[in-house]
Amino acid sequence: MRVLGLISGTSHDGIDSAVVDWSLDGDVLTGVVEHIGERPYDAALRARIVAALPPRPADMGEVCRLDTLIGQAFADAAAGCGPVDLVCSHGQTLYHWVEDGRVRGTLQLGQAAWIAERTGVPVVSDLRSRDVSAGGQGAPLVSSFDLPLLAGLPGRSGALNLGGIANLTVREPGLAYDTGPASALIDAAVAAATGLPYDEDGRLAAAGTVHEGLLTELLAEPYYRAAPPKSTGKELFHPGYLDAVAGPYGLALPDLVATLTALTAETAAAEIRRHRLGTVVASGGGTRNPVMMAMLRERAGEARIVLSDELGVPSGAKEAIAFSFLGWLTAHGLPGTVPECTGASGPRVLGSVTPGRGPLRLPEPPPRAPARLRMRTAST
Structure with a gap:
């Protein structure tokens, strides 16, 4: 299954992308990295994102506009990555609501419907909220990728x-x-x-x-x-x-x-x-x-x-690759969180799924989640 991972991190400078072809054999999941890329935000959009970040105030009109503009920017990035079966989009974090060490909510903008409309394939998005609703921090979600990657060391x-x-x-x-x-x-x-x-x-x-x-x-x-x-x-x-x-x-x-x-x-x-x-x-x-x-x-x-x-994980694209993996997990009905890492009350399947142009068809869940990851680039 070819999954495109998209993310703009806390540097809010642009969109990282990674296409990974995933195949499962027993409890080992192999990922072949076929494409990685970086697409800088348009200067005007980046300036608007910066202006909306804490501690600056942002009205709901600007939040709505940014949700659309970021979604369109992610759709543009996705369109340049070639054909895939699924997109997993982290979006752009605008606010992570923490009080007394507990995460009360988290907001990632970048409306997934723009990506689904542009690519025609299903899009997994809003991955952090489910972990937060289960009492977790909603971060760092990459721990679900890191642990099986480190398993062989x-x-x-x-x-x-x-x-x-x-x-x-x-x-x-x-x-x-x-x-x-x-x-x-x-x-x-x-x-x-x-x-x-x-x-x-x-x-x-x-x-x-x-x-x-x-x-x-x-x-x-x-x-x-x-x-x-x-x-x-x-x-x-x-x-x-x-x-x-x-x-x-x-x-x-x-x-x-x-x-x-x-x-x-x-x-x-x-x-x-x-x-x-x-x-x-x-x-x-x-x-x-x-x-x-x-x-x-x-x-x-x-x-x-x-x-x-x-x-086998290009260091500049690690988080985009990790979100490709999280998208694969969600598509297969598998949890994308490690409760010991995020503090959630239990493992949860992450995200919301926006259908593509055709009927929504997801794979059958495997009998068990992968325990180890093997990664390589397409050229190796």
Whole structure:
């Protein structure tokens, strides 16, 4: 079954896509990655998304317009990926409602009907809400992909994704949670000072010096001490948060970016050390930042940090591939959550299904869910 996974993450810079051809043999699911792509948002649409993010207010008219415009952008991205049997669209998170550590609701925009109309195939969307309704965090859903992917590795292993927010999956005892910001605060600092979206190749961080006083104050954030399962987003780590904490220091931009990069490395590495991980499989846009990766390796103790490419999962497309997998699970009537990872009361089949042009026909559920994943690219 060929499933297209689509996602725009907490960096809200564009749409990642991955077409994976899935085949099940016993309890082993093999995924052949046939296509990966990145489609930047139109500058005007990205500006509207940024303007609607917390803590800025957004009226319902703008929410409606963004739901349509993002849906159309996702439909455009899907149309460029070739024929598939199913699309699984994460959409764009606009708000993740957390109170006292409990997720009350979550909102991803990007109306799936536009994708179904454009492609003619069924679309799985709104995947996080079902886990939230069962008492879970609704994140990180990639743990359902990470655990069977890590199953073949020796020793204590985990998976770390460095997007706007960083999340860690630990294979044993089966745990996953957001560790804190990855690029979210770095991007906010760079955008405010230069108008550019991110610190390309870590050049600003490389030119700066970590300010230990500010780093200590940033590390005092209560979120880092909260017990998992837990999740966070730009509702907490937004430009206003950065201004309030870092503003009084008046640092030059390179020093501020170096300090924020160290914050990402330290908060992720602290969890790697805490779980005594021997191997960490890293993915996400942060892996392209050599300064961040060097700081992470320096602080991660004895852990060996490798890119997910070594397991057949292109690191820049890991989350799109994971959502392709989640779409496959939903189509086959299988749960897409790990309760121990999200905190839900039990496993749940995720998402809503928007039919394509013809009758909705879904496969027969297999006798059991896959226990292991084998991934490769079509060229290997």
